Structure formats: C-alpha cells, structure tokens
Amino acid sequence: xxxxxxxxxxxxxxxxxxxxxxxxxxxxxxxxxxxxxxxxxxxxxxxxxxxxxxxxxxxxxxxxxxxxxxxxxxxxxxxxxxxxxxxxxxxxxxxxxxxxxxxxxxxxxxxxxxxxxxxxxxxxxxxxxxxxxxxxxxxxxxxxxxxxxxxxxxxxxxxxxxxxxxxxxxxxxxxxxxxxxxxxxxxxxxxxxxxxxxxxxxxxxxxxxxxxxxxxxxxxxxxxxxxxxxxxxxxxxxxxxxxxxxxxxxxxxxxxxxxxxxxxxxxxxxxxxxxxxxxxxxxxxxxxxxxxxxxxxxxxxxxxxxxxxxxxxxxxxxxxxxxxxxxxxxxxxxxxxxxxxxxxxxxxxxxxxxxxxxxxxxxxxxxxxxxxxxxxxxxxxxxxxxx
Amino acid sequence: xxxxxxxxxxxxxxxxxxxxxxxxxxxxxxxxxxxxxxxxxxxxxxxxxxxxxxxxxxxxxxxxxxxxxxxxxxxxxxxxxxxxxxxxxxxxxxxxxxxxxxxxxxxxxxxxxxxxxxxxxxxxxxxxxxxxxxxxxxxxxxxxxxxxxxxxxxxxxxxxxxxxxxxxxxxxxxxxxxxxxxxxxxxxxxxxxxxxxxxxxxxxxxxxxxxxxxxxxxxxxxxxxxxxxxxxxxxxxxxxxxxxxxxxxxxxxxxxxxxxxxxxxxxxxxxxxxxxxxxxxxxxxxxxxxxxxxxxxxxxxxxxxxxxxxxxxxxxxxxxxxxxxxxxxxxxxxxxxxxxxxxxxxxxxxxxxxxxxxxxxxxxxxxxxxxxxxxxxxxxxxxxxxxxxxxxxxxxxxxxxxxxxxxxxxxxxxxxxxxxxxxxxxxxxxxxxxx
Numbered sequence: 045x046x047x048x049x050x051x052x053x054x055x056x057x058x059x060x061x062x063x064x065x066x067x068x069x070x071x072x073x074x075x076x077x078x079x080x081x082x083x084x085x086x087x088x089x090x091x092x093x094x095x096x097x098x099x100x101x102x103x104x105x106x107x108x109x110x111x112x113x114x115x116x117x118x119x120x121x122x123x124x125x126x127x128x129x130x131x132x133x134x135x136x137x138x139x140x141x142x143x144x145x146x147x148x149x150x151x152x153x154x155x156x157x158x159x160x161x162x163x164x165x166x167x168x169x170x171x172x173x174x175x176x177x178x179x180x181x182x183x184x185x186x187x188x189x190x191x192x193x194x195x196x197x198x199x200x201x202x203x204x205x206x207x208x209x210x211x212x213x214x215x216x217x218x219x220x221x222x223x224x225x226x227x228x229x230x231x232x233x234x235x236x237x238x239x240x241x242x243x244x245x246x247x248x249x250x251x252x253x254x255x256x257x258x259x260x261x262x263x264x265x266x267x268x269x270x271x272x273x274x275x276x277x278x279x280x281x282x283x284x285x286x287x288x289x290x291x292x293x294x295x296x297x298x299x300x301x302x303x304x305x306x307x308x309x310x311x312x313x314x315x316x317x318x319x320x321x322x323x324x325x326x327x328x329x330x331x332x333x334x335x336x337x338x339x340x341x342x343x344x345x346x347x348x349x350x351x352x353x354x355x356x357x358x359x360x361x362x363x364x365x366x367x368x369x370x371x372x373x374x375x376x377x378x379x380x381x382x383x384x385x386x387x388x389x390x391x392x393x394x395x396x397x398x399x400x401x402x403x404x405x406x407x408x409x410x411x412x413x414x415x416x417x418x419x420x421x422x423x424x425x426x427x428x429x430x431x
Numbered sequence: 432x433x434x435x436x437x438x439x440x441x442x443x444x445x446x447x448x449x450x451x452x453x454x455x456x457x458x459x460x461x462x463x464x465x466x467x468x469x470x471x472x473x474x475x476x477x478x479x480x481x482x483x484x485x486x487x488x489x490x491x492x493x494x495x496x497x498x499x500x501x502x503x504x505x506x507x508x509x510x511x512x513x514x515x516x517x518x519x520x521x522x523x524x525x526x527x528x529x530x531x532x533x534x535x536x537x538x539x540x541x542x543x544x545x546x547x548x549x550x551x552x553x554x555x556x557x558x559x560x561x562x563x564x565x566x567x568x569x570x571x572x573x574x575x576x577x578x579x580x581x582x583x584x585x586x587x588x589x590x591x592x593x594x595x596x597x598x599x600x601x602x603x604x605x606x607x608x609x610x611x612x613x614x615x616x617x618x619x620x621x622x623x624x625x626x627x628x629x630x631x632x633x634x635x636x637x638x639x640x641x642x643x644x645x646x647x648x649x650x651x652x653x654x655x656x657x658x659x660x661x662x663x664x665x666x667x668x669x670x671x672x673x674x675x676x677x678x679x680x681x682x683x684x685x686x687x688x689x690x691x692x693x694x695x696x697x698x699x700x701x702x703x704x705x706x707x708x709x710x711x712x713x714x715x716x717x718x719x720x721x722x723x724x725x726x727x728x729x730x731x732x733x734x735x736x737x738x739x740x741x742x743x744x745x746x747x748x749x750x751x752x753x754x755x756x757x758x759x760x761x762x763x764x765x766x767x768x769x770x771x772x773x774x775x776x777x778x779x780x781x782x783x784x785x786x787x788x789x790x791x792x793x794x795x796x797x798x799x800x801x802x803x804x805x806x807x808x809x810x811x812x813x814x815x816x817x818x819x820x821x822x823x824x825x826x827x828x829x830x831x832x833x834x835x836x837x838x839x840x841x842x843x844x845x846x847x848x849x850x851x852x853x854x855x856x857x858x859x860x861x862x863x864x865x866x
Contacts, residue, residue: 068759141505169815194816
C-alpha cells in the first residue's frame, strides 16, 4: 500500500514538471483582425512561424479607415506591379481545405445554371480551423430563399451540380473594400451577403482569383516571396517592400496566368505559402532618399540596403516611372543609370521581381519556406482592376 | 426494411405483457450491480480463467455510416454523429468509411466494416485471468480481447486486433474497510455505463450515444472506498482515478501513453440505498485534465455527469447525463491515426433506459428481459454547425441456462438539428457464450 501510494504521488509530481509545448496551428480571419484592433493588441500576427515580424494587422485592414477597409498591398507578378488584399493568415497548417458553397439556381439548361441567386449558402463558418475562403461551388436547383443552410440543402435532396472553385472571404458586417474602382471589371472584388446555418453572413468575393482544388479538397498553394535582409548583428529584417507573387511550386517553371498579350491577369492563386528570400549581399533596393520605400528600410534599420547609384533616373523619370521602380530589388545597382536602362523587363537591370528571377539568382538555401500561408487575391494589375 | 427487422419484437411483446403479472412475484437478480469490474468472491483456486464469446449479426441502413451521400464538408465527421449506427457492445459502427475524396478528422468509432450489408460478426473473444494471492491482500486481473475485424470493401484487408483492455493489481489493505487501490489499466470511474461495457453484462447490445465520453479504460491508479451505513441500508462510495487519458474511449483518446505528460483526474461520488424491495443508486461524476488526443497540456477537458439507477420489482431504470467541454489542442492523435487539429468541442447528452426482467424456469430459459432506451445528444465543434441527434432503442434479451445470452435490438437514429438526415437505423443482435 505504501509503495503503491508513493507510485501514484510520484507520477502526479512528475507530471507537474512542464515540458516544451509545440506551437499550435492558428488561423486569423478578418473577424479576428478587427477584434485585435479593437483590443489594442500587438500590431502583427503570425510572428513565430518563420516570417520576421509576422504579418502586420495593417496589411489586412487599413488602420486609417476605422478597420473596416481591406488594405491593398503592393507586389510584383512577373515584373508587373500588382495590388492584393490579405484576408486570412494561417500558421502551421500543412494544408487547408475547400468547403462546399451552394449557389441556388432556378434550373439547369444546356449545362448552364439559370437565374443564379446572389445569396450563396456557405457550409463552414470563420470560427472553425477548417474554415477557408476557398469554396467548391455547387449549384443547387432550389427556389431562392427556401434553403439557408447546408443541412437544408442536403435534406432536400435537390439536384446538385458541382462546379469550379471560388474565393470569397466571410467578413464582419462593416468590413469591405475601400473605394470601388471607377470602371469595375468582371474580376473586380464585390461584397455580398449569404447564408450560414440559417443566419445572414457578409462576404467579399474575388471572382478573378484562381482556386486549385486537389485530392481530398486540399487547396493548392503557390509561393509568395518576402524579402529579408541580414542586418549587421546577423538577424533578419523584413522591411515593407513589395513581395513577389509566384506562379507554381518552387522550380516548377510554371507559366504565369496571362492574357493573349502576355500580360498577367488576375487569375493568380489566392492561396500562398510565404517564403522568405534572403537577399544577396550585393543586391540593393530601389529606394531613393525621401521615398516611401526608403522610409520602410529605415523603419527596419536596414537603410544600407538602399541603392546609392541612380544615374539621371531621379531627375528625368516621371512619377509613374518612379513608382514602377520603388521597392524593386536589383541584383547589381550599377545598372541604375538611365530610365531606359533601368526599365523593368526591358533594360539591363536584373530585378528580383518574379519567381523565375528569384530562383535563378538566389541560392536554394536562401529561399526559406515558412509556416505561414495567406489568402491574398489580386485586386489590381498594373494599376488597373483585375480583368 | 424497418418493419421487417422489428417484426420479431412486435410478436414477442404481447407474450411479455401477458406474463408480467407472474413476474411481480419473481425476484430476479440485478442485471448489473457492480462497482466496475469486481471479480467474483474468493474462488477455490488462486488462478481462474473466465471469458465470453460475443457473436453478432447486424444490418444497418444505407451505407452503414451517418454520412449523407452529397455532404462534402471538411471534416465530414464534425457535422454528423458517426457513432450512431453502432452494431455491438464496443460501439463499433457498421461503417466509418467516408468514401473517396471526403475528409474526416478522427471523431469516429471503430468500424465493423460491414457497411449496409447484413453480416455475422465475431464481436469479441474475451479472456479474463484472475489471480488471488494467498499471502497478500492482492488480486491481479487481466482482460485480453481478440477482435476480428475487416476493414471494409473499400480499403480491404484484415483489421483484427488483440487488445489488453484491463490489466491491474488491486490491493485491499484493510479487512475492516472497503478500501481498494488499483494500479494498472482498468475501467472508467465516471458514471455508470462503464459497468455495462462487456457484452456478457450489458443489458442490451449497443452502448449509449454518450458512452464514448464515459466508458473508456485507461492506465493509472484508482482508489475506491465505500462506507456502509447499515441502519438506513445505505452506503456512500467514492471512486477516484488519475490516468493517462481520462474516461473517453480508446478510439478517441489513446489510453496506453500519456501524450501531454500530465494525468487526467476523474471520480464519482455515489450513494446507494439497498433496501429489500428497492435498490437505488445516485452518483455525481467529474473528469478534468488535459485531453490525451494531442500534446498540449493547456488543452483541457472537463466532464461532469450525474447518474441514477433504480431496481424495483424486476424493473430497472438507468439514467445518466453528461456534459463535456474540451479546449482546442494541437495536432490530433488517436488510436487510429493522426489528424490536423484537436478542435475545441462541447457535448451535452444523456439517456434513460428502462428494462423489465422476467425470471423464468422454462427449459433452458432463465430470464427474459425487455428493454428500451432513449438517447439524446447535442454537440458541436468550434466554428462548426452544432448537431442534435437522438436515438430510440428497443430490444429483447434471453438468458439461457447460465451461460448463454441472446439479445436483439433495433436502433432508430434521428438527426434533429444540424446534421443532415440519413438512413442509419440499425438492427443488431448478439449471442454471448460465457464460461
């Protein structure tokens, strides 16, 4: 008896010794970000998953628009400037899954849905770790308004017509886009309201975003590259300069989604795996003094990575031409002599502004996979709304 | 389909009613009245070997699962009750196969692998070894079970397992006190349904819808104490345990290793009334500690329950309620695999079971028991659609000689809210040979 008691007490005492805890998978939606703002929480999330500094809240919801407008961040896609929103951030998710969304239609004719309802019926809400804004669209022949939940759809045994993937982020009531473009296109993001378990739920959809759905409903991920610089003390700094959007798995030479003229379209993936790219020591950022990019470098205490040679570019370039260059990482700044020579894609400068360029110029061991994945649908291409 | 399987019971019911008056004079033994596994009193030899064979025959509706054919939500098992189409005393479902392209996250029972096809099953071959020391107040007990299974037509192959369900030593240090300390792998101490885990003891065939939370075995230490209050024919009992995995069944939380490094505490405080005409037992149970299907100690689980048993004039009423709260944990590990996350989870549920046992002396027939049970369960995973289901179970049990039990029952599973309605009713039966 005495021995048995000692055994029990010993087991409990040993259990009290704490052990290292593995980090948990986490998901932040726009609901979470708005709440973090309201709580006055730290200004970044996903800070412990390999991306220096994490993901700033301000990169998701504009801090100047009472946390209700999506932030449009700059990036490069095949060298072209693009703008994208960030609606979800995951850490330590090996995969995320597409969930079914049901689109009521009045009928089905010639392989096409008829009278599509504007109120989709979502199946999983944003509080679940299994939530994602990637949906397997399923047209359902049911009178609009009769069904408001996945259960009602399934119980009704209505005809179902599975269709393509679709990206729509569920949002809080007051969150949406900033000022809409003057000339909306079919790919322009739009806000709407759908149903989730019988309750109304707002959403913002990104029609141009491509959603690849693989086996077991796993959403295909594509790399997005964030630049980091090695500071004098050996730590990494990740200044807020434009990222580079990839086209497919690393070293896969996947062709970008382009139109007939070879210009990138908005049909990039919206689901990205963040890779950090440790910028080669000799590379520099186009960040003349006084520019927003120079300020970003100062903020991260890496002003020395700004280019110092600009030739006559600063005195002859138009504002648009400068904007086209701010934040680009150039392998050798000696090419920054004239506007013509430094023109991205045409001049003699090698910029790290595409997946192909990064893979060609940066050693493999300096392209580092993080545990951060993000939803970043394109909103603009070359300053214009996605087509 | 339903009517055909129910027909034998409809035919038997009038006979039972007609003989009810005679039954009032009978003094049947309690169907199940033990504090967990309580080996028989001192036997002639220090080593005894007992056991049973449980042979079943079952037929489930549909494909044997609770999954709706067109449901493609991820994970599929969060939006339905995969435990509903149970076919045996272990709670194995007729099937848990989600089909191609559909994803589950480890909230499922073991599968009998029969789908919607009628099939014979060898549910359990159970062998108990018990050794009672002559030199010490020590009893050593082990229960080994052979579970022949087939994975199902989709996956194919043999899924037979050998399970050491119990293995413990029990010390009773004081002759004058009902105090016992057990260390090893033993039954749950939560509620009352664990008393019915074994097919040769359980009144019916299948466990309740809340059995998954309260009836699991685990490894650790257990202390039982009972204080008799003879003047009022009563007793108070306390049964407490610290274990690896608490009281969830093994398929949900593996009992054989502690994944968090911290134990789970559980216990039941009980009151018994043992009058000659009426036996009643009341209990309150609790369980608290880290959930053992993931590695995070901070992912706590708590369960509270209340139970009631009344036996009077051949009528047995069992009722139990349980409330379960689980926090979110890290990557999920169960006895059947690993999954992305251990989602936060909540459940409230209970059952009421009424049985009428009629003692007989008609050839080999010793006892005839008619029983019914109503289950209700409301549960939800964080961020997922809450579901409410219930189940109505009716069955008949025949005790032949002292060694054979024949049971048959029909389970009507209903999806009341949240979960899509599916055909998942079950007819199941069990023939148990004991030695």
